[in-house]
Amino acid sequence: xxxxxxxxxxxxxxxxxxxxxxxxxxxxxxxxxxxxxxxxxxxxxxxxxxxxxxxxxxxxxxxxxxxxxxxxxxxxxxxxxxxxxxxxxxxxxxxxxxxxxxxxxxxxxxxxxxxxxxxxxxxxxxxxxxxxxxxxxxxxxxxxxxxxxxxxxxxxxxxxxxxxxxxxxxxxxxxxxxxxxxxxxxxxxxxxxxxxxxxxxxxxxxxxxxxxxxxxxxxxxxxxxxxxxxxxxxxxxxxxxxxxxxxxxxxx
Numbered sequence: 001x002x003x004x005x006x007x008x009x010x011x012x013x014x015x016x017x018x019x020x021x022x023x024x025x026x027x028x029x030x031x032x033x034x035x036x037x038x039x040x041x042x043x044x045x046x047x048x049x050x051x052x053x054x055x056x057x058x059x060x061x062x063x064x065x066x067x068x069x070x071x072x073x074x075x076x077x078x079x080x081x082x083x084x085x086x087x088x089x090x091x092x093x094x095x096x097x098x099x100x101x102x103x104x105x106x107x108x109x110x111x112x113x114x115x116x117x118x119x120x121x122x123x124x125x126x127x128x129x130x131x132x133x134x135x136x137x138x139x140x141x142x143x144x145x146x147x148x149x150x151x152x153x154x155x156x157x158x159x160x161x162x163x164x165x166x167x168x169x170x171x172x173x174x175x176x177x178x179x180x181x182x183x184x185x186x187x188x189x190x191x192x193x194x195x196x197x198x199x200x201x202x203x204x205x206x207x208x209x210x211x212x213x214x215x216x217x218x219x220x221x222x223x224x225x226x227x228x229x230x231x232x233x234x235x236x237x238x239x240x241x242x243x244x245x246x247x248x249x250x251x252x
Contacts, residue, residue, distance in 0.1 A: 001077050001084065002100045003033040006156070007136025009143060013076045020072065024049055024065050027144040032085065032094035033101050034152055041091040048146035066092060102134045103156065109134075110163045117166050121173035128167040135160060161194060168200045177207040188217070192224045195237050202237075206244050206251055214244050 002012040009026045011018045020026045031048050032040055046058045055061060070081025077084065084095050098104045113127030139156035143149045164187060171180050184201040191197060198221040205214035218233070218241045225231045233241075243251055 001073070001096060002102070003029065003036075003096070004102045004136070005030060005033060006102050006106060006134050006139050007141065009140070011073070011076050016076065018072070018076050020069075022065070022068060023142070023144050025069050025072070026142060027146055027149060028062070028065050028069055029094075030140055030143045030149055031146070032092060033096070034103070034148070036094055036096045036098045036101060039088045039091045039093045043090075044148070045092070048148050049144060051147060103139075106131050106134050106156075107159070110159065110166075113163070113170075114166045117170045117173070121170040124170040125167065125174070128163055128170065131163055132160070132167065161191065165196050165200070168197075172200065172203060172207075177204045180204050181208070188221070192221065193229065195221065195225075195234055198233075199237050199240050202240055202244060203251060211244060211247070215241065218244075 004010045004012060004017075009020055009030055011020065011029075020029060027049055028045060031045060042059060042062065045062055049062065049065070050058055066085065070085050072081075073079075073084050074081035086093050086095060109127050109131035113124045113131060116124035116127065138153065139160075140149050140153040168180055168184060168187075181201070181204055184197060184204060187194070187197040188201055198217055202214040202217045205211075205217065218237060221237065222233050225233060240251075242248075
């Protein structure tokens, strides 16, 4: 059994992919999978499901959702649900390894790709592209908006952006300046506050002989940051702008 969390939550078993229909059951499964193989206290699960709506019978309601999840796991795997999702002292534990989640493989591939960007950029491209193909949408987006899932989703989505940065850096290192333009335009449009993508787009345009367009990216990003956040671009983008103005050889 494997749990997919990078997008809509699902259970994979062999070639079968099963959606989890209940939002509360999805939240329970997500939190248990994020702590695969480790006991999770009842109180943390209750807090995740009903943090802003205290319930007198929250423990019973939690147990009801666990029973539903066990039945679903049993129907998918053919194994007793209470053996895969066990009750332990003051909590529950999902009997699976961290490697049985897509999150584990994303981090593994992304870490290895990031380490290879400078040393072996072509190898890095393959690893980073494989890591990003695991994503089917925002992390944990169809679970309840509990505090722990929300924090983990934010961390994962930020790491996804960092992985895109690493991928573009590797592609620029092997001379794919023209190929990355479409990808970077999409990324800057979707994440205008993420300055690194604008910087990479400026470099790619400059290396394609499009100095004026590269400078225009700076001005548009500056205007967007001022309007949305009341901020100026950071020192790195200002320095890059000056380097493009004077055609600094370091950008070649």
